[in-house]
Amino acid sequence: MVRIRNLVITVSLFFVMSIGLHAQTLDDTRANGVLKCGINTGLVGFASPDADGNWEGFDVDFCKAMAAAVLGDPDAVEYTPLTGKQRFTALGSGQVDVLSRNTTWTFSRDTDLKQTFAGINYYDGQGFMVHASSGVTSVHELDGASVCIQTGTTTELNLADFFRANDMAYEPVPIETNAEAKQQFFAEACDVYTTDQSGLAATRAAHENPDSLIVLPEIVSKEPLGPLVRHGDDQWGDIARWVLNALITAEEKGITMDNVSSMGETNDAEIRRMLGAEGELASYIGLDNDWAVKVIASVGNYGEIFERHIGKSTKIGLDRGYNALWTDGGLLYSPPFR
Amino acid sequence: MESTGFVRTTMVPAVAPPISERTVVGWLRTNLFSSRLNSALTVLFLALIAYVLWQFLPWAIRSSWTANSLDECRASIKAAYGEHASGACWAVIRERYLQLIYGFYPAEYYWRPNLTFVLMLIALAPILFPRVPRKLLIFSGIYPFLGYWLLWGGSIWGVVLVVGGLAAAYFLLTVLSERYGLLVAVTSIVVGTILWWMVAVAPLQGVLHSVIPLGLPAVASNQFGGFTLSTIIGVTGIVASLPLGIVWALGRRSDMVIVRAISVGFIEFIRGVPLITLLFVASTLLNIFLPPGTSFDIVLRVVIVVTLFSSGYVAEVIRGGLAALPAGQFEAGAALGLDYWKSMRLIILPQALKISIPGIVSSFIGLFKDTTLVSIIGLLDPLGLSNAIRADSSWNGIVWELYAFIAVLFFIFCFAMSRYSMHLEKRLETGH
Numbered sequence: 001m002v003r004i005r006n007l008v009i010t011v012s013l014f015f016v017m018s019i020g021l022h023a024q025t026l027d028d029t030r031a032n033g034v035l036k037c038g039i040n041t042g043l044v045g046f047a048s049p050d051a052d053g054n055w056e057g058f059d060v061d062f063c064k065a066m067a068a069a070v071l072g073d074p075d076a077v078e079y080t081p082l083t084g085k086q087r088f089t090a091l092g093s094g095q096v097d098v099l100s101r102n103t104t105w106t107f108s109r110d111t112d113l114k115q116t117f118a119g120i121n122y123y124d125g126q127g128f129m130v131h132a133s134s135g136v137t138s139v140h141e142l143d144g145a146s147v148c149i150q151t152g153t154t155t156e157l158n159l160a161d162f163f164r165a166n167d168m169a170y171e172p173v174p175i176e177t178n179a180e181a182k183q184q185f186f187a188e189a190c191d192v193y194t195t196d197q198s199g200l201a202a203t204r205a206a207h208e209n210p211d212s213l214i215v216l217p218e219i220v221s222k223e224p225l226g227p228l229v230r231h232g233d234d235q236w237g238d239i240a241r242w243v244l245n246a247l248i249t250a251e252e253k254g255i256t257m258d259n260v261s262s263m264g265e266t267n268d269a270e271i272r273r274m275l276g277a278e279g280e281l282a283s284y285i286g287l288d289n290d291w292a293v294k295v296i297a298s299v300g301n302y303g304e305i306f307e308r309h310i311g312k313s314t315k316i317g318l319d320r321g322y323n324a325l326w327t328d329g330g331l332l333y334s335p336p337f338r
Numbered sequence: 339m340e341s342t343g344f345v346r347t348t349m350v351p352a353v354a355p356p357i358s359e360r361t362v363v364g365w366l367r368t369n370l371f372s373s374r375l376n377s378a379l380t381v382l383f384l385a386l387i388a389y390v391l392w393q394f395l396p397w398a399i400r401s402s403w404t405a406n407s408l409d410e411c412r413a414s415i416k417a418a419y420g421e422h423a424s425g426a427c428w429a430v431i432r433e434r435y436l437q438l439i440y441g442f443y444p445a446e447y448y449w450r451p452n453l454t455f456v457l458m459l460i461a462l463a464p465i466l467f468p469r470v471p472r473k474l475l476i477f478s479g480i481y482p483f484l485g486y487w488l489l490w491g492g493s494i495w496g497v498v499l500v501v502g503g504l505a506a507a508y509f510l511l512t513v514l515s516e517r518y519g520l521l522v523a524v525t526s527i528v529v530g531t532i533l534w535w536m537v538a539v540a541p542l543q544g545v546l547h548s549v550i551p552l553g554l555p556a557v558a559s560n561q562f563g564g565f566t567l568s569t570i571i572g573v574t575g576i577v578a579s580l581p582l583g584i585v586w587a588l589g590r591r592s593d594m595v596i597v598r599a600i601s602v603g604f605i606e607f608i609r610g611v612p613l614i615t616l617l618f619v620a621s622t623l624l625n626i627f628l629p630p631g632t633s634f635d636i637v638l639r640v641v642i643v644v645t646l647f648s649s650g651y652v653a654e655v656i657r658g659g660l661a662a663l664p665a666g667q668f669e670a671g672a673a674l675g676l677d678y679w680k681s682m683r684l685i686i687l688p689q690a691l692k693i694s695i696p697g698i699v700s701s702f703i704g705l706f707k708d709t710t711l712v713s714i715i716g717l718l719d720p721l722g723l724s725n726a727i728r729a730d731s732s733w734n735g736i737v738w739e740l741y742a743f744i745a746v747l748f749f750i751f752c753f754a755m756s757r758y759s760m761h762l763e764k765r766l767e768t769g770h
Contacts, residue, residue, distance in 0.1 A: 041716055042729030049726050051433050053442035053561075057729075080560060081716045081726070086622055093625035179728065179737060206735025208412060208424075315409075315731045 025097050025229075025236040026286055029070055034078045037063035038096035041081040044202035045310040045318075046102050055079045058309040061299045062100040062121065062227050062244070069243050069291040074298035088113050091230055098240055100227040102198075104154070114231040118240035121226050121247075121302075123322035123331050125219035126158050127197040129204065132212050134191060139218040143168040148181045148190035155195055158221040182206060196223055198310065198318060205315045238285050246274060246292045248334040250301035252325055257300035260293055274337040281337060302332065400425035403432055407732035430733050431743050437727070438720050438743065441563020447491075450554070451566045454488045457481060458573065466758065468765075482574075489562075489570065491554035495546040496539060503534045559637045563718035565747055570637065571719075572706040572751075575644040579705070580698070582645065583652025584691075588682065590657055601653075608650030613708055616643045621715035640712055648705045655701055659694035660686065692766045699759035703752045720744040 029035055039059055040047040047057040064074035080096050091099045092114070102124075103109070105117045130136045139162075149156050151174045163170050173190040175181040182203050185193040193203065197219065204213045227244065229237050250256075253271050255263050264277035272278035276289035283289075299305055303325075310318045324330025354360065359368075371377040400419045405411040411427035419425065431438075440448055461481035464474040480501070487497045507527045514523035547553065562570070589601030620639040628634060663686060671681030691698075713722030724740040727733055 040729075041713075041718070041722060042726035044729050044731055044734045046729075048729035048731075049437070049442070049723075050730065051437060052445075053437060078558075078560065081718060081722075083714060083716050085618070085714075086716055089622040089625060093622075095625055179725070182735070183737065202731075202734060205731070206408070315734070 025233045026070065026239065029097060033071065034076045035063060035067040035070060035098065036078050036080065036096045037066065038080050038082045038087055038090050038099040038101055039063065040101045041083055043102060044205075045198070045314065045316045047081075056309070058122070058305060059100040059102060059227075061305045061309070063098065065243050065247060065295045065299045066098055066240065068294040068298040069239065069246075069287055072288065072294055074294075088115070091115065091228070094230075097236070098227060098229050102225045103228060105224045105226055105228075109228075115228045116231055116234075116237040116240075117226050117228045118237065119226050119244045120224040120331075121244055122198070122224075124196045124198050124223035124225055125322075126155055126194060126221040126223065127200050127219050128216040129185070129193045129200045130191060130214055130216065131188065132214050136191075136214075136216070139216050139220070140166065140168075142170065142192060144170070145191040146171040146173055146189075148173045148175055148185050148193045150175055150178065150181060150195065154221070154223075159194055162220045178203075197321075198316075201310075201316050201318050205317065235286060239287065242285060243295060245334040245337075246295055247299075247302040247305065248325070248332050249274060249337060250292075250296050251303040251332075252327065252334065255296055255301055257297060257304055260296040264293070270337050397424065398426050401428045402426075403428050405429040406433070408735050426739050426742075427736060428739055430727065430736050430739055434723075434727050434733075435743070437564060438723055438740075438747075439565045441566055441718055441723065442561040443557060443563070443566060444561065447555070447557065450488050450491075450557075454485045455569070457488075458485065482577075487554070489557070490559075491556040493543055493547040493551075493553040495550075495552070496543045499539045499542055499546075500535060503531050503539070507531045559635050562637055564723055565720055567637070567712070567717060568706070568709045568719050568748075569751075571641055571644055571709045571712065574641045575648050575705050575709075576702045578645045579648035579652050582649035583656055583698075584687070586649060586653035587656035587660060590653065591660060605650045605653050608647055609654070613644075613647050613711055614714060616647055617711060617715050619643070636717070640715075640717065644705065644709070648701065651701045651704075652698055655694050655697035656690060658697065659690035659692075662693050663689055692763075695759055695763055695766075699755055703755050706751060706755070707748060720747065 039055060039057075042048055043057070043059075045057060046059045047055060049055050060079070063077045063079065067077045068074040080090065082090050082096070082099075082101060087099055087101055087103065088109070090096050098118075099115075102122070104124075105120060109115060110117060128139055128142070130142075136142065147159060147170050149159055149172050156172075159170070159172075170192075173184065175184060178195070178199065181193060181195070184190060185203070186207060193200070195203075197215070200215050204210050204215065207213055227240055229240050249270070250260075253263075253268065255271065255275075260275070263271055264275045266272065269278065273281055274292050276282055276292065280289075282291055288294075300308070306318075306320065306323065307313055310316050312319070320328070320330060322331045324332065326333040356364075359365075370380040400415060400423055402411040402414045402425065405414055405427065406429065408427055408430075411429055412424075415423055415425045415427075436445070436448075440451060443451060458481065460474070461478040464470040464472060464478055483497045483501050487494060507530070510530075511523055511527050514527065586601050586605055589597045590605060592598050592601070617640065620643040621636065624634065624639060667685055667689065668681070671685045674681075676684065710719055710721045712719050713725070716722070718726060721744065724744060727740060728736055
């Protein structure tokens with residue numbers, strides 16, 4: 001098995017490298033006129049089709065931002081819905097050019113699978129949800145509880161690690177899909193449901209009476225999610241990274257979808273550089289001078305995207321939490337545009 | 339001597355059948371309450387059915403058709419039926435049924451899948467029912483290409499050139515096989531046709547299209563989804579796997595070592611590997627091994643894999659039918675001086691296929707339902723779409739309504755297939 005796996009990896013690497021060597025993704029994308037973007041097949045708030053078949057969501061908006069930066073049109077995107085198993089092959093084989101699919105940045109995915117993460121657009125972490133009637137207020141009171149857990153995920157491993165580290169016992173209720181887990185937990189087939197915080201919030205929002213469920217405050221793992229591209233085309237990686245940074249910087253500087261057209265006249269030199277009113281930054285990554293203006297005009301800044309799809313005003317109602325700007329005590333921090 | 343014999347001169351008037359045979363009560367007594375055990379079982383199952391309906395019907399009827407989200411559904415059901423009522427939110431079906439049927443196919447072109455479906459019924463009619471005029475078979479032959487063009491669109495010249503290549507190949511086959519023998523003719527024509535398709539079709543199509551632009555707007559494969567996708571994969575798989583299955587089955591019983599070895603190897607490989615594995619090969623591994631930039635249509639890849647998979651199973655079912663025939667039938671064919679193909683066509687296969695009908699149809703029904711597996715490689719068939727629809731925050735939390743709708747759609751198709759197979763068995767019944 002190991003030998004076959006190595007063969008597959010070697011062959012795929014060969015092709016991945018050959019893509020990187022003789023194809024500039026930026027030029028290809030411009031020639032095609034569409035951005036090939038990989039997304040989730042359906043995740044509440046992050047990617048879902050509306051009744052007319054248009055994809056929308058937090059992750060989808062990053063595809064739109066990239067398309068606006070590269071092609072000037074946020075709708076020039078060819079979406080490929082990908083499952084968790086397919087996503088890395090699809091990116092490596094060139095079926096998609098950017099993957100914006102709630103993917104956790106880990107050592108092996110970055111190095112062994114030869115990918116470049118553009119940054120982190122959502123800091124997630126594994127949490128726990130219980131029924132309010134149980135009266136539990138902390139993870140440390142869960143000794144002996146039955147836990148609904150999706151099999152074959154890092155979540156399952158984290159759960160085992162956490163309970164062992166705290167010398168507690170639990171009874172796993174193994175489950176195949178998130179939808180099934182929801183049904184089991186709602187029917188009280190298990191005391192606790194554990195998955196990423198964003199998933200817990202979405203599950204809670206689906207309940208008839210969300211107040212009867214409580215998400216416990218403890219977070220037991222780091223799940224930094226972000227968009228990624230293939231190794232081998234640094235220019236393309238830079239574009240993805242700085243589109244993300246532009247979204248974050250825009251929020252920090254108060255640039256919004258509505259005021260972006262007039263922000264070029266401000267006195268703030270960094271805003272002027274980012275929006276192309278001053279200097280030649282855009283030429284370093286091969287984009288038009290007003291790329292950031294197009295990005296923000298089409299999807300808004302990071303905060304606007306967050307609020308539109310998963311924030312307090314939506315049904316999912318996630319707090320900004322770690323995903324607040326560094327100036328507000330969160331972790332979002334963009335390097336300067338200089 | 340006076341005869342005491344009596345010869346009746348009139349018919350005895352007809353008497354009504356005994357009461358047990360004609361009234362409802364009589365029917366009930368013979369069929370449902372014929373003994374104590376049967377009576378008990380009848381009561382038990384009636385109670386069970388009543389209980390299920392008692393649980394299900396209020397849920398299905400106390401529903402909301404007009405809401406625009408799950409919350410609105412719940413609110414309107416509570417407003418109409420009381421604080422503790424819970425009911426189905428059929429509104430999600432009202433909003434999404436077109437998506438579940440057509441996927442992301444552009445709405446202004448819905449007539450194309452519709453027309454393709456109607457034409458499919460017409461093309462299948464002469465194959466399924468002997469009373470339909472035989473001339474329609476010509477249309478059945480053209481239909482696969484016509485259907486492909488209607489669904490995917492693009493220039494009509496590509497399809498015309500591909501079909502033209504096939505027709506030319508057939509014509510050349512008859513000419514060449516007389517002069518140079520079958521083997522040379524077949525080999526050179528197969529190679530020639532493939533070369534024609536790969537090298538000549540694309541540039542010629544461009545030239546012809548620039549002279550006479552005739553075509554439909556193209557629809558990309560990633561816009562296919564819903565029940566349209568299931569039907570495309572299922573029907574193509576079913577239609578193509580039957581002849582292929584017959585070939586594998588005959589190959590497996592062949593006297594020629596290489597043919598037999600290939601057939602056995604193929605069938606055992608297909609039956610030894612799960613369909614999901616093959617689908618993963620189609621969706622991901624092929625991507626790695628094909629040269630970068632080649633985009634080999636994903637729907638086409640899946641159709642090919644599903645067809646090959648199904649043909650392996652059909653082959654084994656047909657082999658069962660062949661094995662069930664007494665050796666005398668084969669010997670009779672040989673004694674009549676028929677060659678291999680004639681004795682197969684006239685004597686063996688008609689009988690073997692008739693025996694295999696129930697098995698073939700159940701493997702087809704299985705195949706049709708297996709098309710839902712494509713959701714695990716990211717194609718949005720009805721089941722994949724149900725997950726995507728649930729990801730819309732308005733409908734997050736909807737489960738049963740979507741599955742019920744999908745189940746009804748699949749039931750219609752599978753039930754029709756099963757009925758047809760019973761009809762076919764009756765029609766071919768010769769064991770009087």
